[in-house]
Amino acid sequence: MPVAITRQVSPAIGDCELTHLERTPIDVDVARAQHAAYEAALAALGCRVERLPAEPDLPDSVFVEDAAVVLDDVAILTRPGAESRRDERPTIERALAPYRDVVAIEAPGIVDGGDVLVSGSDVWIGLSSRSNRTAIDQFRGVLIGHGYRVHTATVNGCLHLKSAVTAASDDLLIVNPDWVDVTQFVDHRCIAVDPSEPGAANVVRVGDTVLAASAFPRTAERLTHSGLDVHLVDASELAKAEGALTCCSLIFEELTR
Numbered sequence: 366m367p368v369a370i371t372r373q374v375s376p377a378i379g380d381c382e383l384t385h386l387e388r389t390p391i392d393v394d395v396a397r398a399q400h401a402a403y404e405a406a407l408a409a410l411g412c413r414v415e416r417l418p419a420e421p422d423l424p425d426s427v428f429v430e431d432a433a434v435v436l437d438d439v440a441i442l443t444r445p446g447a448e449s450r451r452d453e454r455p456t457i458e459r460a461l462a463p464y465r466d467v468v469a470i471e472a473p474g475i476v477d478g479g480d481v482l483v484s485g486s487d488v489w490i491g492l493s494s495r496s497n498r499t500a501i502d503q504f505r506g507v508l509i510g511h512g513y514r515v516h517t518a519t520v521n522g523c524l525h526l527k528s529a530v531t532a533a534s535d536d537l538l539i540v541n542p543d544w545v546d547v548t549q550f551v552d553h554r555c556i557a558v559d560p561s562e563p564g565a566a567n568v569v570r571v572g573d574t575v576l577a578a579s580a581f582p583r584t585a586e587r588l589t590h591s592g593l594d595v596h597l598v599d600a601s602e603l604a605k606a607e608g609a610l611t612c613c614s615l616i617f618e619e620l621t622r
């Protein structure tokens with residue numbers, strides 16, 4: 366059974382980091398209700414949801430994806446690019462310790478989990494305002510021994526690599542070609558988001574099913590036409606904090622150590 370680590374929305378979410386969006390008020394109760402529905406959707410798809418308590422002093426801490434990358438044989442604790450997010454790490458490290466050996470990215474490396482796309486044994490890491498080459502080299506150093514190929518990806522116009530591309534199945538990526546050059550993704554088929562829905566390339570894969578944001582129905586239709594089983598969730602309130610769907614969970618197989 367996959368485990369999904371999540372964290373309750375912080376009451377301070379209104380003070381979140383923003384890069385490409387103007388600040389607009391965030392209703393914490395609405396954000397929490399949508400977040401609970403997201404967790405329920407993960408549970409309905411077979412995940413055992415492990416929810417960490419809210420962190421009142423860490424506005425962006427609901428976006429647990431950015432603090433770690435969990436692979437079958439190791440977990441990497443990131444060093445988030447935004448200084449305000451670095452204290453999110455200790456609780457994530459403790460949550461992962463029962464499941465994986467945890468290796469930490471060290472300064473001057475910076476990387477957000479949102480910049481790390483894993484598909485099979487390929488790992489692409491986006492060079493963005495949150496992730497640098499030093500961290501990519503550290504990732505490569507850890508993962509090469511585990512049989513992964515680590516690629517540096519370029520990304521433009523969005524916060525993270527996974528704002529622009531995510532895996533919808535073993536060999537299918539959903540991409541926004543305006544934000545990322547699709548020729549970087551060898552051996553994978555790509556389908557593009559509907560041009561009217563630039564933010565739609567971020568979907569969560571659980572087994573043979575994908576969770577997609579209900580704000581992007583045209584892209585959801587494209588995914589369905591590709592043969593995928595698509596479930597929609599409303600994530601509009603956390604989208605005001607520049608969060609998408611993958612960023613609200615760390616999903617991995619519960620392997621015995």
Ligand code: CIR
Pocket residue numbers: 381382383384425428430431447450478479480525606607608609611612
């Ligand atoms: C931030 O700027 O760090 C947060 N407001 C949003 C992070 C979203 N994370 C993600 O897409 N992986």
